[in-house]
Amino acid sequence: MAATRTMMRYGGRRWFTSCSSRALRWWDHVGPASKDPITGAIEAFLADPSPAKINLGVGAYRDDEGKPVVLQCVREAEAKVAGSDYLESVSSCLGSKMVEESVKLVYGEDSFVFREQRFAGIQALSGTGACRLFAELQRRFYPDSEIYLPDLTWSNHHNIWRDAGVSRRTFRYYDPETKGLNFSALLDDIKNAPSGSFFLLHPCAHNPTGVDPTEEQWREISSMFKVKRHFPFFDMAYQGFASGCLVKDALSVRIFLEDGHLIGCAQSFAKNMGLYGHRVGCLSVLANNTVQASMMRSQLQQIARSMYGSPPMHGLLLVSTILTNLEIKALWERELKVMTKRVQTMRTALREELEKLGSSLNWQHVTNQVGMFCFSGLAPNEVERLRKEFHIYMTIDGRLSMAGVTPSNTTYIANAIHQVTRERARM
Numbered sequence: 001m002a003a004t005r006t007m008m009r010y011g012g013r014r015w016f017t018s019c020s021s022r023a024l025r026w027w028d029h030v031g032p033a034s035k036d037p038i039t040g041a042i043e044a045f046l047a048d049p050s051p052a053k054i055n056l057g058v059g060a061y062r063d064d065e066g067k068p069v070v071l072q073c074v075r076e077a078e079a080k081v082a083g084s085d086y087l088e089s090v091s092s093c094l095g096s097k098m099v100e101e102s103v104k105l106v107y108g109e110d111s112f113v114f115r116e117q118r119f120a121g122i123q124a125l126s127g128t129g130a131c132r133l134f135a136e137l138q139r140r141f142y143p144d145s146e147i148y149l150p151d152l153t154w155s156n157h158h159n160i161w162r163d164a165g166v167s168r169r170t171f172r173y174y175d176p177e178t179k180g181l182n183f184s185a186l187l188d189d190i191k192n193a194p195s196g197s198f199f200l201l202h203p204c205a206h207n208p209t210g211v212d213p214t215e216e217q218w219r220e221i222s223s224m225f226k227v228k229r230h231f232p233f234f235d236m237a238y239q240g241f242a243s244g245c246l247v248k249d250a251l252s253v254r255i256f257l258e259d260g261h262l263i264g265c266a267q268s269f270a271k272n273m274g275l276y277g278h279r280v281g282c283l284s285v286l287a288n289n290t291v292q293a294s295m296m297r298s299q300l301q302q303i304a305r306s307m308y309g310s311p312p313m314h315g316l317l318l319v320s321t322i323l324t325n326l327e328i329k330a331l332w333e334r335e336l337k338v339m340t341k342r343v344q345t346m347r348t349a350l351r352e353e354l355e356k357l358g359s360s361l362n363w364q365h366v367t368n369q370v371g372m373f374c375f376s377g378l379a380p381n382e383v384e385r386l387r388k389e390f391h392i393y394m395t396i397d398g399r400l401s402m403a404g405v406t407p408s409n410t411t412y413i414a415n416a417i418h419q420v421t422r423e424r425a426r427m
């Protein structure tokens with residue numbers, strides 16, 4: 001009885017079964033969350049008992065044998081940090097060092113951003129966490145603003161800004177006809193958005209399409225942003241993975257910087273250092289001056305504090321060591337080139353195999369696209385057939401992770417794709 005009275009006092013009556021059962025009934029109104037397309041593909045792969053199954057769903061680097069890789073630079077950093085004292089003072093000091101080095105990585109070693117301390121930067125829970133911190137900052141200080149996301153984009157962008165309470169709009173980006181960039185539509189949408197809108201841009205290796213603007217196109221985009229006084233937020237999840245070069249992959253951001261934009265940037269070390277589980281990332285937002293930067297930093301720290309307190313330490317030590325030790329950093333850059341080269345080689349091999357099999361469809365986009373993913377153009381029913389008949393798993397939108405393609409499975413994958421697209425090719 002006491003429990004009933006307490007429940008009623010706190011408005012719990014709606015959730016309480018009236019007479020037959022005396023148990024408290026919480027959470028009855030909770031149904032299952034909708035499935036994330038990426039998790040959906042992974043779950044289907046795990047449930048398949050076939051030994052021949054191939055996972056092209058997950059965006060994590062694999063070697064020529066299809067095995068996950070711990071980079072040598074990470075192993076060397078591990079050796080250096082082994083036995084470190086995990087002191088609080090070390091954490092905050094290394095955190096800021098990691099943030100400084102990350103900022104240099106994206107805006108340039110000798111950029112005024114660092115020299116004049118014109119940035120508010122914070123260690124984040126990888127790229128996802130950096131995006132979420134920014135979305136919170138946006139809602140806090142521009143509560144009526146919206147975010148323009150590319151159509152298409154990484155599906156989680158929608159979740160992140162939705163859960164932060166920011167309305168989402170899309171701007172045209174990918175052209176399914178050409179399997180390339182719909183540049184004129186993209187420019188039109190930027191032009192037609194209300195002045196002073198927030199836009200999310202993928203600076204390189206666009207996920208899921210693998211389609212990036214050219215340097216010339218980035219310059220035009222930046223000019224249009226200036227005319228419209230839009231705010232560019234770059235989600236840099238794959239620096240180094242498009243071209244194999246950290247500097248080249250930051251070109252888009254640096255064009256915007258040259259043009260005088262204030263920029264927000266999320267960085268992730270999950271893919272380019274292979275530190276998926278360590279959740280190390282950085283959010284930086286440029287400011288007009290040092291004082292503004294320090295005020296914004298304090299706001300970011302407050303947002304992070306209420307969400308997760310402080311970020312994990314071990315990954316931070318690894319990233320700091322890699323970014324600050326010249327030899328280990330050079331090793332990292334060499335390893336990035338090796339990873340990128342392997343993925344590019346697999347793109348060529350896959351396209352050649354498809355052409356050798358006599359597919360009359362155009363597979364040029366396989367080699368035109370860059371980064372971890374190939375947006376294959378396969379229809380959902382073709383993806384389903386690949387799962388059922390060939391045990392090959394990718395997301396239902398036809399995005400396949402090139403990292404899962406290896407010299408020993410390319411022919412099998414190409415043949416399977418050829419079989420499921422045969423009818424379409426005849427049309």
Ligand SMILES: Cc1ncc(COP(=O)(O)O)c(C=O)c1O
Nearest residue numbers: 126127128154207235237268270
């Ligand atoms: C475009 C984009 N942004 C952010 C992320 C999140 O990466 P992280 O694992 O670092 O949170 C991903 C991961 O797939 C991504 O593709």
